[in-house]
Amino acid sequence: MKASVIVFPGSNCDRDVQVALADAIGGTPDAVDMVWHGDREMAKTDLIVLPGGFSYGDYLRSGAMSARSPVMREVIAQAEQGVAVLGICNGFQILTEAGLLPGALLRNSDLKFVCRDVHIRVENSQTPFTNAYEAGQTLRIPVAHHDGQYFVEADELAGMRDQDQIAFRYCTGDDDREANHTANPNGSIDDIAGVFNKRKTVLGLMPHPERAADATHGGTDGRAMLSSLVSALA
């Protein structure tokens, strides 16, 4: 299994996901290739991860400038051949800007950056990204974003529902005892936290599974996403 993490200028979760992935693979961090955004070529890989962060400072539109990076042509080409692509947070924004996923991510409805644990429900467990979860299972996972409000036109949304493209939805969790929290942290349409492409080979999500892959840090509910990928792609 070979995994590659793309590093954009301003990515800041690249190391975090590298560490978590290497752990899932059972190797040291150098088991994961770090690929510079300016590279025009990328060796064939089994999994491409677009990490979180503020690539290009989130300037203009979050993800907009990175989506036009040289390496993205290669990412799109491999994605078309069916290589699994995972976009986390800023990576999700880049995937929508690059057209690999439908919709767009707008500023959070309360306009504030939000960093906290949320709960998400697994809506489709029949994919390489989610097969270690049960459908309907609730995960507790951190978010940390300013532009996480998923938006898509109504008819397109209907189509996505029909195609089981909704990966995760925000929901309330039974251990959520903190005051003033709504389940949906950003006003996303239909409470959407993550979506697939039609073939379920590309996943973008706002929550950070790599920040929930270590009991000492943020819980372990995200670890299975990485380990299920590793076993599915092995």
Added chain:
Amino acid sequence: MSTEANITPAQIAEHGLTDEEYQTILSVMGRQPNLTELGIFSVMWSEHCSYKSSKFWLKTLPTEAPWVICGPGENAGVVDIGEGKAAIFKMESHNHPSFIEPYQGAATGVGGILRDVFTMGARPIANMNALRFGAPEDAKTRHLVSGVVAGVGGYGNCVGVPTVGGEVNFDPAYNGNILVNAMTVGLADADRIFYSAAAGIGNSVVYVGSKTGRDGIHGATMASTEFDDTTEEKRPTVQVGDPFTEKLLIEACLELMATDTIVAIQDMGAAGLTCSSVEMADKGGVGFDLDIDKVPQRELGMTPYEVMLSESQERMLIVLRPGTEAQAEAIFDKWQLDFAVVGHVTDTGRFTGRLDGEVVFDIPVRPLVEESPEYERPWTQAEAPASLGPVTAPMAHIPALQALLSGPDLSSRRWVWEQYDHTVMADTVRKPGGDAAIVRIHGSNRGLAIATDCTPRYCRAEPHAGGAQAVAEVWRNITAVGARPLAVTDCLNFGNPERPEIMGEFVGCIKGMGEACRALDFPVVSGNVSLYNETHGKAILPTPAIGGIGILDELETHADLALRREGDSLILIGATEGHLGQSIYLRQLLGRSEGPAPKVDLTVERRNGDFVRGLIAGGQIDTCHDLSDGGLLVAAAEMAMAGDIGLALMGDDDAGFWFGEDQARYLIALPKTGADSVLQQAKDAGVPARVIGSSGGETLTLEGGTPISLTELRRGHEAWLPDYMQNG
């Protein structure tokens, strides 16, 4: 050099220089300075850069310990944390700019302190922020809170450094003068620390980062003047932060630091290119010759004066080893940052600048630094406050608790810290909300505990006790999670030092701080002074903000304030005398800011803290909270709310007992079966300890009183700040 018109008295005054200072300049120069030279002297000799009012007293602080690698004097302090690693940290103020433009002021404050830390070779791993605003009722407060918090987050989130803690206070004394103090902690290899002393005659002086614009010219002098009604007109000097470029600069500098190319490196902070050049040259005992034309410029037609005094952000100055320019340039090219050789190191001992080859300024370095004014300003000690008579409780204790927890002073700061990314880098072990944040040392099983504290109302009442208390509280917060306190940084925010009573506050606080640092083996390794925090002659509360770090040798062996089990005994460590002077209880519920500050007995502080830390390290307890603002009942309620487990409490039926702010106290919780042993150990150690309650259920109860549900307590506690911010 071109001849210029005579310097006028008005120009001298505009540059914030006194007549005597100008006379010193004349004797240093041996001739009349030109305007650029005058500008250079003015920023170098501003309070902000020269510490002219504070230097004398700062020297009295203890700065050494076997684990201190580098104390004050460099960009940040460096402490050995074992296993070949060093922690590098500092705190800095950005008060005036944040009042004028809260978002950008706070953001650039964060940017500046980050640079101070990574310039020494550290990867920044945690940010803290200590914020002080005016009264909630003041017309400007809401706008300032919202802008400052967004700015701190906007910058820190983007660069990907977690903001893991801080403080927020409200007090009318800050109405016209808020405080924004930011702290960064970084991690480096102990044998790869970078310093700023230039060396190597002929070596290239290299400028990297963003281009220079006309930002913040006079920023350093502005930061050292009082506000008045003309402040509005100074606005265009506001600097805008570019956290994206800062992130690239961090990565590029760390990449460069992994090579063998750097002789010296220094960020451009206050007074920009001037201050960084002069400090590098002075520390190395060399001269600098700069080509002003080579400085990357954002705007057309900038004068040497403007280039030298600009405070554009996200820039660094580096002295490279001979022949490594191309290697270094390739790295900055990769990160799409500006890179320019702007001069070289000379043996002249002079700081010279050229435009089109013609010398436009020429100043001897040594005297520029060493002849800078130093004042032993007169100071008076305020009278000690009268002792506080008996206090009649205005209401029962539980309603009092509820009122305190859901008021501006003690309500939850969640609304603030949820706007900060506190989990990026995946090493945050204890998030905001506890006594000290804990950040794992990446790839290891050890952690750093970080806390900031200061209780300005104590400092106003009794500067000496207040200064000691600030240090002691930081030490206590670090101790409460089980970490071994190592060292502190400070940010000394005061009013106009030319007023003897303000200078008296400064002196008193420093003395108290020094005493506490000595008694607790907690040296000061870096810091910052911000004076002239006044509007219309009304000074802020004396606010010596302290930031401290400690080390946890085993990550799992730490304590947290949240109750973990039903049936635990709650034990109060430390003596309770019921000190209500200057307490939150007295201030919020009775509207009285009276009485002496609580007594700080450093021997007791240390004894009690060492005892508690020993219990945590020995695995005997995992639940601990120190007592501070609001006293015993507030602390107990915080533990119950955090753990979502109720408490039944017993004690004296006396407001002083429940809400007094006696120092050196902790609450610990552990299974009942272990309680007797802990009490015995306390007795043996001479530490006062008594059981004051036990955990369980869903309510908080005082013996014989009506219980209150945790849900209800939490509702008010969590609601105050978001409600306040919303109802604007």
Added chain:
Amino acid sequence: MKARVHISLKNGVLDPQGKAIGLTLGNLGFEGVGEVRQGKLIELDLDEADAAAARKSVEAMCEKLLANTVIENYTIELDDN
């Protein structure tokens, strides 16, 4: 030549910023304010002196980067004095 690009959200796309501005204007006592939309204004200095060529090039910039045509419309204004 200078170019000004106006970018606004398409009808039907949520505009959290515009909505918040509208609300705040109401709170500040401004009456009679209906819908508020927030867009972007991008100003470019171009070497190109020929208007038609400049417009074409700016259009390409919009399609490729400046606007996200899934959610945004743009208009271009050239200023050739």
Added chain:
Amino acid sequence: MKARVHISLKNGVLDPQGKAIGLTLGNLGFEGVGEVRQGKLIELDLDEADAAAARKSVEAMCEKLLANTVIENYTIELDDN
């Protein structure tokens, strides 16, 4: 009546967004692009029918909320058809 407010950074104020856009346009192969500045475009629907009154009211909105006059300038355009 509709009002359009253009908000742009004052001269000399650093524009990190504009800078990054300029950089990316260059990376994408667009040549001859000089300075790029990013501002805001705010569109408002107003009940007010009188142009002078509308302008006055929008000016007040700019001063109070829409523009950060510390670092930004604004211009107002009214469209009364």
